[in-house]
Amino acid sequence: MSDPRSADEPRSPLAHRVPDLGALELLLAVARLGSLGRAAREVGITQPAASSRIRSMERMLGVALVERSPRGSRLTDAGALVTDWARRVVEAAEAFDAGTQALRGRRDSRLRVAASMTIAEYLLPGWLIALRGLLPGTAVSLLAGNSAAVADRLRAGEADLGFVEGLDVPAGLDGAVIGHDRLAVVVAPSHAWARRRAPLSPAELAATPLILRERGSGTRQVLDAALAGHGGLAAPLLELASTTAVKAAVVSGAGPSVLSELAVGEELAARRLVEIPVAVRLRRDLRAVWPLGQRPAGPARELLSLTRG
Amino acid sequence: MSDPRSADEPRSPLAHRVPDLGALELLLAVARLGSLGRAAREVGITQPAASSRIRSMERMLGVALVERSPRGSRLTDAGALVTDWARRVVEAAEAFDAGTQALRGRRDSRLRVAASMTIAEYLLPGWLIALRGLLPGTAVSLLAGNSAAVADRLRAGEADLGFVEGLDVPAGLDGAVIGHDRLAVVVAPSHAWARRRAPLSPAELAATPLILRERGSGTRQVLDAALAGHGGLAAPLLELASTTAVKAAVVSGAGPSVLSELAVGEELAARRLVEIPVAVRLRRDLRAVWPLGQRPAGPARELLSLTRG
DNA sequence: ATGAGGGCATAAGCTGGGTTTATGAGCGAT
DNA sequence: ATCGCTCATAAACCCAGCTTATGCCCTCAT
Numbered sequence: 117m118s119d120p121r122s123a124d125e126p127r128s129p130l131a132h133r134v135p136d137l138g139a140l141e142l143l144l145a146v147a148r149l150g151s152l153g154r155a156a157r158e159v160g161i162t163q164p165a166a167s168s169r170i171r172s173m174e175r176m177l178g179v180a181l182v183e184r185s186p187r188g189s190r191l192t193d194a195g196a197l198v199t200d201w202a203r204r205v206v207e208a209a210e211a212f213d214a215g216t217q218a219l220r221g222r223r224d225s226r227l228r229v230a231a232s233m234t235i236a237e238y239l240l241p242g243w244l245i246a247l248r249g250l251l252p253g254t255a256v257s258l259l260a261g262n263s264a265a266v267a268d269r270l271r272a273g274e275a276d277l278g279f280v281e282g283l284d285v286p287a288g289l290d291g292a293v294i295g296h297d298r299l300a301v302v303v304a305p306s307h308a309w310a311r312r313r314a315p316l317s318p319a320e321l322a323a324t325p326l327i328l329r330e331r332g333s334g335t336r337q338v339l340d341a342a343l344a345g346h347g348g349l350a351a352p353l354l355e356l357a358s359t360t361a362v363k364a365a366v367v368s369g370a371g372p373s374v375l376s377e378l379a380v381g382e383e384l385a386a387r388r389l390v391e392i393p394v395a396v397r398l399r400r401d402l403r404a405v406w407p408l409g410q411r412p413a414g415p416a417r418e419l420l421s422l423t424r425g
Numbered sequence: 426m427s428d429p430r431s432a433d434e435p436r437s438p439l440a441h442r443v444p445d446l447g448a449l450e451l452l453l454a455v456a457r458l459g460s461l462g463r464a465a466r467e468v469g470i471t472q473p474a475a476s477s478r479i480r481s482m483e484r485m486l487g488v489a490l491v492e493r494s495p496r497g498s499r500l501t502d503a504g505a506l507v508t509d510w511a512r513r514v515v516e517a518a519e520a521f522d523a524g525t526q527a528l529r530g531r532r533d534s535r536l537r538v539a540a541s542m543t544i545a546e547y548l549l550p551g552w553l554i555a556l557r558g559l560l561p562g563t564a565v566s567l568l569a570g571n572s573a574a575v576a577d578r579l580r581a582g583e584a585d586l587g588f589v590e591g592l593d594v595p596a597g598l599d600g601a602v603i604g605h606d607r608l609a610v611v612v613a614p615s616h617a618w619a620r621r622r623a624p625l626s627p628a629e630l631a632a633t634p635l636i637l638r639e640r641g642s643g644t645r646q647v648l649d650a651a652l653a654g655h656g657g658l659a660a661p662l663l664e665l666a667s668t669t670a671v672k673a674a675v676v677s678g679a680g681p682s683v684l685s686e687l688a689v690g691e692e693l694a695a696r697r698l699v700e701i702p703v704a705v706r707l708r709r710d711l712r713a714v715w716p717l718g719q720r721p722a723g724p725a726r727e728l729l730s731l732t733r734g
Numbered sequence: 735a736t737g738a739g740g741g742c743a744t745a746a747g748c749t750g751g752g753t754t755t756a757t758g759a760g761c762g763a764t
Numbered sequence: 765a766t767c768g769c770t771c772a773t774a775a776a777c778c779c780a781g782c783t784t785a786t787g788c789c790c791t792c793a794t
Contacts, residue, residue: 133526153769164755179525204521209443474781495790
C-alpha cells in the first residue's frame with residue numbers, strides 16, 4: 117500500500133526560508149561575542165562576509181536581528197528570540213554530526229559502542245556530545261542493531277560497551293540499568309480516544325487492534341508481556357517495518373499505537389500525537405552491557421558514567 | 426567580565442560536516458518515497474540533481490545512505506539512522522521557520538499573539554506548526570515581551586490571545602491555566618552538588634548564592650515566593666541579563682542556578698547540566714489570557730485548544 | 735523475445751550566493 | 765589629532781549545485 121498522507125503537501129522548500137547552518141552558527145557567535153568581526157574570526161571568515169551574511173539573513177527573515185554600532189553589535193529583541201530558535205537547530209545539527217561521525221568510525225577507534233536502534237537514535241548522540249566535552253579527541257565508532265547483534269559484538273570482543281533495551285540481560289554479558297523507557301499509547305488528535313477523560317483499562321487496550329512494528333521488536337515484546345494477564349494482545353491493525361512508518365500511520369489517523377516515549381516526544385510536544393493514559397505499567401529497562409567480568413574502563417567507563425543520572 | 430568558556434574551542438565549522446537543510450529534506454523525501462527521482466520531483470529539483478546531492482552527502486559523511494537499484498532506492502541501515510537524526514534537524518528548522526514567520530507577521534494578521542519570552546521561545550513554535558495543520562494559511566503575528574507588555578497589548582486590542590507564566594492573572598484580563606512550568610535547580614556536572622544523594626532542603630537552597638536573572642524576572646519571583654518561609658533568598662552570586670547567559674555561566678561551572686525546565690531540557694539530556702532534587706515545590710502556572718469577557722473565537726480559539734493537553 | 739517505462743548515472747555548461755581583498759567612514763579613548 | 769576598534773560598500777572571483785541531454789540497466793507486459 118502506498119503512503120497514506122493527508123494534508124502536508126503544498127509546502128515550499130524549507131531551505132528557502134531558513135538560513136543555512138553556517139549563518140545560524142554565525143548568528144550564535146555574534147550573540148555570544150557582541151561583534152560581527154569577532155564572530156567572523158571565530159567561524160573562520162572575514163568581517164565583510166559576516167556582515168553580508170547577517171544582512172542577507174535579515175532580508176530573508178524580514179526582521180532586524182542585530183543592532184550595529186561603532187562599538188559593536190547587540191541582538192535586537194527579535195534577534196534574541198531568533199537566536200534561541202537557531203540554537204535549537206544548531207544543537208540538532210551537532211547531534212547529527214556526533215552520530216554520523218561515530219557511524220563512520222573505524223574498528224580501531226578508541227571506543228567501540230554497540231547499541232540498539234532506539235538508544236542509538238535518541239540517546240547516543242547526546243551522550244557522545246557530552247563525552248566529547250570530557251574526553252576531546254576520542255574516536256568513537258557505533259554499530260546499531262538489535263539486542264542479539266549487540267550481544268554478539270560484545271562477546272566477540274568487537275565492541276567495548278553496549279546498550280540495549282529489553283526485559284533481561286543477554287546471556288554471557290554483565291550489565292547495569294541506566295534508565296527506563298516508558299511505552300506510551302498514542303493516537304492522532306482527531307481520534308475518539310483523544311477526547312476520553314478516563315484512563316484506558318488494560319483490557320480495553322489489549323482488545324484494540326493496534327498499529328505495531330513487526331513481530332520481534334522490543335516494544336512489542338514488552339507490550340505482549342504487560343497485557344498477557346488481560347486477555348492478550350489483539351491481532352494488529354497494521355504491521356509496519358519501521359518506527360517511523362508506524363508514527364506516520366498514527367499521525368495520519370489510521371489508528372492507535374504503542375510507542376516508546378523517546379520516539380514520540382517531538383510529536384507529543386507539537387500535538388501531532390496525543391498520549392492516552394492507561395492503567396498499566398508499560399516500562400522497560402535501558403541497560404548498559406559488557407562482557408562478563410570485564411568492567412568497562414577508560415573511555416567506556418567515562419561514557420557509562422555519563423549515561424546514569 | 427568576558428565570557429568564561431572552557432574547552433569547546435577547537436571545533437571546525439559544523440556546516441562543513443553536516444549537509445545543508447535542502448539535502449536533509451531530500452533525504453527524508455527519498456526515505457518516504459523510495460525513489461531518488463520522485464524525491465527530486467517533490468523537492469522541486471531534477472533527478473540528476475538529487476542523485477548528485479545524495480552522493481555528495483554520502484561522500485561528506487563517509488557512509489552509504491541509499492541502496493540504489495533499477496527498481497528504486499531504499500535506505501541502508503546506516504541511512505535509516507542518519508535519516509532519523511536528519512529528521513530532528515529538519516523539525517528544529519521547521520520550528521525556526523514557524524517562529525520567524527510569526528515574528529515578521531504584520532498587524533493585520535488573522536491571529537495576533539502576545540507571549541512571554543519563555544513561552545514564545547520554547548512552546549509557541551510547536552503550537553504554530555500544529556495550528557498550520559488545522560488552519561493552513563492562517564497568518565499569525567507574534568509579539569514577545571514580559572507579562573506587563575502582554576497585558577497591555579491585549580487591553581489595547583492589539584492582540585487576540587496572550588500567554589504568560591506567573592503567579593496570577595494580570596488585572597483586566599481573563600485566563601485559563603494551560604500547563605505548568607517546573608523550576609529546576611541545576612549545576613554543572615563537575616559541581617559538588619552533582620554527587621549528592623539526598624535532596625536539597627529548602628533552607629539550604631535559600632542560603633546558597635545563586636546565578637540568577639536580574640530582579641523582575643518571572644523565575645525569580647516564583648523562587649522568592651517559594652523560599653520566603655525558609656529564610657529568604659540569599660544575595661545572588663551573579664545577576665545576568667538573559668536566560669542564555671545564566672545557562673552559559675552554570676555550564677561553565679560558575680555555580681548553581683534555578684531555571685525553567687523548559688530552558689534546560691536540552692542541557693539536561695546532553696548532561697551539560699545536572700538537576701538537583703529539592704524538597705520544595707517550584708512550579709508556576711502557564712496561562713492563556715484574553716481581555717475580560719471576550720472569550721477567544723476563530724483562530725484564537727483553535728490555538729487555545731491546541732495548547733491544552 | 736522484445737519493446738516500453740521507470741530508475742539511476744554521467745557529462746557539459748551555466749548561474750548565483752558567498753567569499754576575499756581593498757577601501758572608507760563613524761565613534762571613543764589616548 | 766590620531767590610533768584603534770567598529771561596520772559598510774565595491775569589485776572580482778570561485779565553486780557548489782542546478783539544468784539539459786543522454787545512456788545503461790532492469791522489470792514487466794505484450
